[in-house]
Amino acid sequence: MKTSRKQSMGAKIFSICLWLYALVSLYPLLWMIFYSLKSNEEIFVSNPFGLPATWQWGNYVNAWTQYDVPLFFKNSLLVGAGTVLVTIFCALLFTFAISRLRWPFSRSVRTYVALGMFIPVQAIMIPVVQTVNQLGLLGTRWSLILPYAAINLSFATMVYFGFFQGIPKEMEEAACIDGANIYQTFLHIIAPLVSPATITIVIYVFLASWNEFILANVLVGGVAKLKTLPLGVLFFQGQFTTDWGSMGATMTIASIPAILVYVIFSEQVERAMTIGAAVKG
Amino acid sequence: MKRYLSNPLAIILFITPTLGLFTIFVFSSILKVFYYSFFDWNGVGTAVFTGVENYSKLFSSSTFATANANGFKFALVITVYQLFFASIFAIAVSDRWMPFRKFFRTAYFIPVVLSVTVVCQLWTSILDADNGLLNALLRAVGSDSRQNWLGSRYGAIYALAFVNAWQWMGYQFALIVAGIKSISTEYYEAAEIDGASATRAHWHVTIPLLKETYFFCLLVSVTGGIKAFTEIQIMTGGGPGTATHTLTYIMYRAAFVSHRYGYGLAAAAVLVLECLAVILLLNYLFRDREAKQLRRLAGGKP
Numbered sequence: 001m002k003t004s005r006k007q008s009m010g011a012k013i014f015s016i017c018l019w020l021y022a023l024v025s026l027y028p029l030l031w032m033i034f035y036s037l038k039s040n041e042e043i044f045v046s047n048p049f050g051l052p053a054t055w056q057w058g059n060y061v062n063a064w065t066q067y068d069v070p071l072f073f074k075n076s077l078l079v080g081a082g083t084v085l086v087t088i089f090c091a092l093l094f095t096f097a098i099s100r101l102r103w104p105f106s107r108s109v110r111t112y113v114a115l116g117m118f119i120p121v122q123a124i125m126i127p128v129v130q131t132v133n134q135l136g137l138l139g140t141r142w143s144l145i146l147p148y149a150a151i152n153l154s155f156a157t158m159v160y161f162g163f164f165q166g167i168p169k170e171m172e173e174a175a176c177i178d179g180a181n182i183y184q185t186f187l188h189i190i191a192p193l194v195s196p197a198t199i200t201i202v203i204y205v206f207l208a209s210w211n212e213f214i215l216a217n218v219l220v221g222g223v224a225k226l227k228t229l230p231l232g233v234l235f236f237q238g239q240f241t242t243d244w245g246s247m248g249a250t251m252t253i254a255s256i257p258a259i260l261v262y263v264i265f266s267e268q269v270e271r272a273m274t275i276g277a278a279v280k281g
Numbered sequence: 282m283k284r285y286l287s288n289p290l291a292i293i294l295f296i297t298p299t300l301g302l303f304t305i306f307v308f309s310s311i312l313k314v315f316y317y318s319f320f321d322w323n324g325v326g327t328a329v330f331t332g333v334e335n336y337s338k339l340f341s342s343s344t345f346a347t348a349n350a351n352g353f354k355f356a357l358v359i360t361v362y363q364l365f366f367a368s369i370f371a372i373a374v375s376d377r378w379m380p381f382r383k384f385f386r387t388a389y390f391i392p393v394v395l396s397v398t399v400v401c402q403l404w405t406s407i408l409d410a411d412n413g414l415l416n417a418l419l420r421a422v423g424s425d426s427r428q429n430w431l432g433s434r435y436g437a438i439y440a441l442a443f444v445n446a447w448q449w450m451g452y453q454f455a456l457i458v459a460g461i462k463s464i465s466t467e468y469y470e471a472a473e474i475d476g477a478s479a480t481r482a483h484w485h486v487t488i489p490l491l492k493e494t495y496f497f498c499l500l501v502s503v504t505g506g507i508k509a510f511t512e513i514q515i516m517t518g519g520g521p522g523t524a525t526h527t528l529t530y531i532m533y534r535a536a537f538v539s540h541r542y543g544y545g546l547a548a549a550a551v552l553v554l555e556c557l558a559v560i561l562l563l564n565y566l567f568r569d570r571e572a573k574q575l576r577r578l579a580g581g582k583p
Binding site for chain 2: 021091094101151255
């Protein structure tokens with residue numbers, strides 16, 4: 001589109017709009033980081049909008065030592081890692097079986113799991129809580145890990161399925177002739193070949209579980225020692241006037257890992273988040 | 282070779298973990314939603330079959346009407362807001378000569394990776410009537426249009442929808458950027474030879490060729506409006522009064538506050554059916570999208 005290289009009046013106004021929206025998109029975040037470094041006096045009276053005049057790093061110390069932030073952080077990390085491991089393990093084995101192995105009904109079984117793409121998490125929240133309770137998982141981290149993994153399986157298997165289809169049949173044939181059994185073939189030949197898909201799924205599932213609120217709220221909302229960061233952040237709800245600085249610090253700490261993952265792997269994150277479009281559409 | 286790939290033990294070992302997890306947590310849950318929606322049940326005792334009573338109670342309650350209206354408003358706001366900005370910005374950053382395009386992509390996408398509770402908490406502080414940033418900003422520029430954004434009976438749902446739209450605009454933006462990338466540059470060269478301006482070229486080439494992408498964008502935002510929950514739960518608690526109740530919120534309150542599980546599940550069932558209706562309707566409206574897609578892949582004119 002070479003035509004737009006000429007900076008006409010219209011193009012200038014257009015570029016101002018782009019900058020304005022970038023401000024709308026980023027300023028709330030900057031404002032949060034600013035106030036995480038301010039005193040209440042600065043936030044409300046002397047300097048609500050700009051950079052902190054005196055940088056109150058103490059807010060971070062407060063958040064870390066007085067508000068259980070390390071615990072929330074650890075829970076989020078363990079639940080995220082657990083969900084990723086369970087999802088990858090199940091989805092990789094399953095997709096190998098439905099796409100490479102020969103057996104009746106493999107198509108129907110694939111469709112069955114794909115149905116999950118159309119089931120809203122909100123709608124199954126009540127039965128999920130009851131199932132978790134019946135299995136005796138309430139009060140453990142598995143109460144989050146297993147439902148999270150189950151919900152992500154439809155997505156993960158569909159992403160893997162697309163990848164598996166691109167691998168030539170000769171891979172298994174060669175491995176078979178070389179005397180490898182089916183398990184060895186899977187582990188040493190096929191699994192490494194689909195690692196780009198694995199990376200996409202790891203990023204997607206980790207971010208989804210790191211930020212998940214709806215199920216966490218009803219499954220561990222009442223269990224202080226298992227709360228993840230999205231629930232921990234809400235601790236400050238209703239007590240705004242007391243300690244805004246520490247609230248800002250907690251929210252900033254909760255956001256840093258996801259933002260870092262995005263800034264480092266931006267291409268992969270965007271692909272991981274939007275690949276759902278291709279598999280759903 | 283056939284025997285090698287039809288090893289029954291391997292097949293059973295490989296599919297059991299996924300089938301087990303999916304069946305236990307997702308598939309059986311959706312069956313339970315519909316089954317128990319016909320029962321009066323407090324979640325622990327025995328369930329008593331009451332036929333369609335939960336549904337008739339739900340349909341005749343005024344909150345149900347409010348919730349559906351809110352779902353519609355929420356869907357409308359996020360769909361219009363996101364598709365409008367996402368389309369314009371995606372077309373802008375797809376121009377390879379555009380300065381700072383990488384910066385804009387990052388700036389627009391960052392809210393997507395934030396936790397929804399951080400976003401809600403942040404916007405609660407911004408929209409707060411007394412100490413909020415927005416009212417402070419309005420005061421600073423000397424305007425007296427400050428408001429109790431989240432406390433207004435009529436306006437609160439729009440404020441909540443805005444927060445959702447603000448967070449997820451970048452998602453639709455990334456979808457459309459990816460869609461544009463897949464369009465062959467030949468179309469634009471042809472448009473340029475025909476003397477079409479950049480705006481006209483986008484209107485007649487980019488937008489029609491993105492049918493598949495828009496189908497998905499609409500699917501996400503319209504069902505997102507019907508399913509709206511987290512913003513309501515965190516920012517207004519359904520209030521003031523029942524002004525910001527949505528279907529999911531009715532379900533949540535029925536089950537986890539007043540322990541009327543059957544009633545809550547009836548709301549959940551309606552939620553699933555409404556989402557399904559949206560999917561079917563969009564599939565119908567976009568029914569020729571795959572044919573076009575195929576023709577495009579085959580190299581023909583759309």
